Amino acid sequence: MARQPDQNNTGLLVIDVQTAVVANAPDRTDVLANINTLVDEARAANVPVIWVQHSDDDLPKHADGWELAEELSPAADDPIIHKQLRSSFELTDLDGVLSEREIGHLVVAGAQTDFCVRWTLHGALERGYDTTLVADAHTTDDASTDALPSAAQTVALLNNVWASQETAGAQTSVAPTAEVSFTS
Numbered sequence: 521m522a523r524q525p526d527q528n529n530t531g532l533l534v535i536d537v538q539t540a541v542v543a544n545a546p547d548r549t550d551v552l553a554n555i556n557t558l559v560d561e562a563r564a565a566n567v568p569v570i571w572v573q574h575s576d577d578d579l580p581k582h583a584d585g586w587e588l589a590e591e592l593s594p595a596a597d598d599p600i601i602h603k604q605l606r607s608s609f610e611l612t613d614l615d616g617v618l619s620e621r622e623i624g625h626l627v628v629a630g631a632q633t634d635f636c637v638r639w640t641l642h643g644a645l646e647r648g649y650d651t652t653l654v655a656d657a658h659t660t661d662d663a664s665t666d667a668l669p670s671a672a673q674t675v676a677l678l679n680n681v682w683a684s685q686e687t688a689g690a691q692t693s694v695a696p697t698a699e700v701s702f703t704s
Contacts, residue, residue, distance in 0.1 A: 531625070533629070534570070537589050552591045558700060570599045615647065626651050659675065
């Protein structure tokens, strides 16, 4: 389902930045600082901040590590989307939350780059949402072996791929934190 034409607002979507999810991210400190910068700038511009929290058999709801990273501070009225699948859209009320706030453009940050961030971006694109992936505000574990890319390579790959996505109904872009503007 494509978004409605009157959904012209922007929202910041912060995906799965939970204690256990980012515990081993090699760039954790910088990414969390960038996410906090985005949250502060979004709030200053009266842009909604929407948080996503994942749970599954390996990370049960309310278990140690399930909570958002302690460096982050959701406001009492920020929506929190609880999900059990990789895409923040699947079997959640995210579409409804975005519709209520007339959000058609998502600025996306979070973890894990190669799983929930990527799946959520594709879910947004399929539903007609414009997206900006914040190049230096998403991360993943460094699972590199001879056969797998490093965390930095995984982040760089998604940044590169997302900058060139095309669809008839939505636009994609990639920008570093310093170039994201919630006021334009």
